Amino acid sequence: MTSEEDFGQYLDSYIGDDQHIALLLDYDGTLAEVPDRPELSVIPPETKETLRRIANSGKVFVAIISGRSLDDLREKVGIDGIVYSGNLGLEIQLPDGTKLNQTISEEATANFHKMIEQLTKEVAYNGAWIQNKQIAFTLHYREMEPNLVPDLLVNAKRIIESYGYRTFASHNALEANPPIEWNKGRAAELILSSSFDKNWKSRKVIFAGDDTPDEDVMKAIKGFGKSFRITNGADVLTNADFQIRSVQSVLKMLKWIENKMCK
Ligand SMILES: [Mg+2]
Known part of the structure; x- marks a missing residue:
């Protein structure tokens, strides 16, 4: 693994001169450390403020897709103007409040x-x-x-x-x-296809996640997006394009994106 300090090596040529990108993120173990109990999770203030500036720049479309319930996730992250998706994608809320939830029998x-x-x-x-x-x-x-x-x-x-x-x-x-053929990857496709025009697969899409359900997003954007698996083990089987080590690495990525896209 080369030094992960410099995200330019992963993303610079991929983003190129594009003025707009989409950034999809997991929450626990990606934006915030995995807490002893889910209710104790706190997003680090620097991560939250960086993500808020990125989302408010108008240049980066931000969606967070989590295993938490939608309400819980929104409360933990606490940023307006982004997409939230809870329960591994079964619930989706767009920035204007529109919900794209899967129907449960x-x-x-x-x-x-x-x-x-x-x-x-x-x-x-x-x-x-x-x-x-x-x-x-x-x-x-x-x-x-x-x-x-x-x-x-x-x-x-x-x-x-x-x-x-x-x-x-x-x-x-x-x-x-519930018994619905659905996962985070399907949710990612629905979020992107309903937020952009039919050429959404020509968007530059970046995703980071740390866990098995995140692999479905990595598979879904394979070929047109770039994905990062957060892991401290070298041997993890992953569909991600790159492996990075920690929540701190994700913050470095956010800062790199802010610097590249939002200046
Ligand atoms: Mg996670």
Whole structure:
């Protein structure tokens, strides 16, 4: 890996003389450190202010796509004039307030509460707990004894799938989403295609994310965008064009973009 201090090596020739770009970002582990508990997350003030200036420049279209619920995400980031997408893309809110949410069946909605009840009774203990995100949830197990995790995963997946919900792995957690063929990559396509004209694939699009669900965005923009996977392990399998190390690297990228696009 060459020095990641200089984002020019990754992006300068890609952006070229374009006056407008789109910047898509994950939140936890990308803009802000992954906290011990989701509610404790704080976006670093410098990151927030840099992102706000970038978004307000009128030259960079900004969208944040997260596993958090839309309301939670918007509150954590706290910037106007950008796109927010929550629950791994199931919820999307454009800057003018328009929502592009996926429709969830009545059956899935009814099952949601029953499923949470059963999981609470049968698996959410010994350090495992459920983050209820209204239409989806995350089962966290980072506080659990590691030797208990395999059984937890088998039992949780069995219960979740019996209600027709889909599971995804993320950092020390199992995500459960309603039975809709959807992911962050589909959300990215919908955000870009509804915000730009039919030639949206000729836009310069930059994405950064740190986790497995972010790989769907990396796949979706492959060929016309440039993506970064945040990881401190050299061996991670990724669809990203580049690997960078940390939340601090993302801040460096934002500063580089501001300097390149917004002066
Ligand atoms: Mg993340």
